[in-house]
Amino acid sequence: MRRLLLVLLQLLLTLVVLGAASWGVGLLVFRLPGAIGSAAAIGFGLAGLAGAIGLWTGAPRLPFAFAVLFVSLLGWWGSLKPSHERNWIPELARLPQMSVADGRLTVTNLRHFIWRTESDYDQRWETRSYDLSRIQGADLFLSYWSGEAIAHLLVSFTFADRQPLTMSIEVRREQGEEWSALAGFFRSYEMAYVAADERDLIGLRTQARGEDTRLFRLNASPSQARDLLLAYAKDINELAQKPRWYNTLTTNCTTVVYHLVGQVAPGWKFSLPLDPRVLLSGYLAGYLKDIRAIRQDLPLDELVKLGRIGEKARGLAPDSPDFSRVIRVGVPTARN
Incomplete structure (x- = not known):
């Protein structure tokens, strides 16, 4: 029995060492440039492999040496700080901010x-004001660019007297920087909010990119939609003051919205159980139906x-003033 427990412990420690080595290899590849990153990743991977072998050959100096290297790498990881001061691509050059006074929401840097x-x-960057007493509800868009598993999520707030106000959580890329889902695990990108009208955020995806975009009218009352919009406003202002990293798994276009909805969940009709469809956002519509949100x-x-x-x-011109009305024709309305 003692021998079995020892073997199980060795197996567990081996998995920990190999997992730490894999994470470190990814960090070095994506955070160090070119050949330097490749060479450092190979060296770190070999150190991890040696550490795992040492667990089975009675050479404790090998896993100990790897542990020292790993702790040093964690120190470097912790020193990586997000910033608002970079050479951003034009469409993400400005972050929105929001203020509320006398029942009106004012959005600056609206794209x-x-x-x-x-x-x-x-x-075009604008400042717009919205009467919160005129909010009608909230709609959700899922835009697919590669298969059915992953989609970009956008939330749009509708008003009786204004065009909808749309929110998107984006990877804030620098000039010349390419998006990589793997790099998104390793503090390679900052997070950005975009507040815009639908002709911008939805038109970019449907018209300029040709993505398969789907609209779902949420079963949210005006007060519920207002609560969610104000939760957005709070987080948008916090991000404008303090940058944060985007993370492919934990801080993305779906999980951040999930968190925001969770803040106002007591006022909503549906609960928020953990579900893999929150991460595999392409299947989010099924989740929304299960929790009676659509x-x-x-x-x-x-x-x-x-x-x-x-x-x-x-079928519309890029600057059509009827964009939001036309895309809703034939889409089932919400039922509270």
Whole structure:
């Protein structure tokens, strides 16, 4: 029995060492440039392998040496700090901020780009004010660019007297920087909010990129939508004051919204159980139906079919003032 427990402990420690080595290799590859990063990653990986072998060969100096290297790497990891001061791509150059006074929400640095293609667009940044007593509800967009498992999530707040206000959580890239989901695990990108109208955020995806974008009307009352919008405003202002890292798994376009909804959950009709569909955001519509956040009287397949807005959006001019109205034609309305 003692021998078995020792073997199990060795197996557990081996998995820990190999897991730490894999994480360290990824960090060095994505955070150090070119050949330097590759060489450092190979060296660290070999040290991890030696540490794992040492657990089984009675050479404790090998896992100990690796542990010292790993602690040193953790120290470097902890020293990596996010910043707002970088050479950002134009569409993410400014962060929104929001203020509330006399029942009105004022948004500064609201993006209102007119997109013809991803590289051909007119830059516009505005300040807009919204009467919170005129909020009607909230809609959710899922935009697919590669298969069904992963989609970008956007939330849009509708008003009786204004065009919808749309929120997106983005990877804040620098000029010349490419997006990599793997790099997103290793403090490679800062997080950004974008507050915009739908012609910008949704038009970019449907018209300029040709993505499969689907609209779902949420079963949120005006007061619930207002609570969520104010939760957004609070977090948007906090981010504007203190930068934070984007993380592919824990701080992304879906998990941050999940957290924000959780803050106002006592006022909502649905609860927020943990579910893998929150991470595999392409399947989020099924999760929303299960928690009664979208229409219950229609099958999910029908909601998805009717919610596809890409063709309607692509039939409009990039600067069409009817964009938000037209994309909602035929999409099932919410039922509270």
